[in-house]
Amino acid sequence: MPEPIEITFLGTGAAVPTIRRNHSAIVLHYTGEYILFDCGEGTQLQLQKAKISPLKISKIFITHWHADHFAGLLPLIETLHLEKRTEPLEIYGPEASRFVDAIIELSYWGTGFDIIAKDVESNQKIFENDLFEISTIKTRHSVPSVGYCFKEKDHVHIDIGKANKFGLRGIDIRKIKEDGKIKIGDKIIKLEDVSKITPGRKIIYTGDTRICPEIFKAAKNIDLLIHEGTFIERFEEREHSSAKEVARLAKKNNVKKLILTHFSKRYKTSKEIEKVVKLIFSKAIVAQDLMKVKI
Ligand SMILES: [Zn+2]
Incomplete structure (x- = not known):
């Protein structure tokens, strides 16, 4: 049996957090490695609730530099410093050096470990080891943004x-x-x-995006697609996706499991989203804070 890939949803809300939905952050755990995708405000408290030590995180992948996806970085870095981290921390993202430099600049004495910023663009392989690789996927948002694809090596x-x-x-x-x-x-x-040869498992996380055909092309037959679904219905003027449309396209592209996340505060319960998307695609799941999924 291959090692499980465990995903923990730390935050599943959109721009304004709610009591039930924190800002965006997801931890992927595979073969002892903990990788964080996005790091919204409150991420370190959510890590504590999920019983994941922040010291274990080796890499952080930021989809874009809107505060609801990165405002947790400064306090997380402060905690890692206080906890005497020594291993370097890699932070990937579009224009990562610009934003990481600004965050480091806000500290008096720096940290006791290296922070390595890695600028990324769409459609690049940005990390590879013997077990898996991570590439960027094109997304469409109001600022430079990417999605990330985790691909396990074939067995x-x-x-x-x-x-x-x-x-x-x-x-x-x-x-x-x-x-x-x-x-x-x-x-x-x-x-x-x-x-x-057993093909390795594949997971895509989009961050914020309008409906983007490149994502669904990359997600054809995929094991898990984690896609934003800020609104149930489509809002033409917004830079986000409608959960209904994502469910329809995920089904059309034979996605094995779809988890929708990043929900507007206007939705008071998950049920109201779930009942709509399940009718379109029975394999669609509405993410909750602290939900864990194994594939
Ligand atoms: Zn957002």
Whole structure:
């Protein structure tokens, strides 16, 4: 069984928070790594409620620099400093250096750890290790913005019987796993000839956006799409999406699980959103603060 990917919704409200919905922030936990997407006001208190130590967070990905998505950074950094963090903290986002520099400037003595700002643009691979990669996705908002795609690396299970049949030794198996193929004599053996490949899981988080066709193109057949759904109905003049339209497009693109988040304060209960979107797409879920989902 592959390691679970656990997502914790720390904040699911839009520009104005409510008693029930904090500002945007999501933690993704996978193989010991904790990654934060957006860091709205109050994120560190939500982390405490979710029983996740802020010291564990290795990277923060900001979708855009509206306060409801980043105002929790300054107090979070202060806490990490007081808790004597030493590991560097990476903060990614469009124009990240500009905003991270401004935040660091607000502190008297700096921090005891390095903060590394990484500027990103749409449609870039921005991080990769042996287990997963993270890329940016185009979104459409009133300021520079991106969505993020987490893609687990494919799982390769070598069939020893088949490998033996092709005469592969241990060193050949390592090479075929690295290069995807190997030449033995005049014969080329492909990785798929001697293995079963299980595609890695894929998750997209949009941040704030109008309906953007590029997101749904990238989300075709995806395991989990976390999309903003600020309003139930469409408001032409707003830079946000309607939950109804997101549900319709997620269904059309065969999304395996849709979680809507970032709801306007006008909606007093989740039920009123849920009853509308479930009628369109039964796999749609309305996010709640502190909700945990495993895929
Ligand atoms: Zn927002």
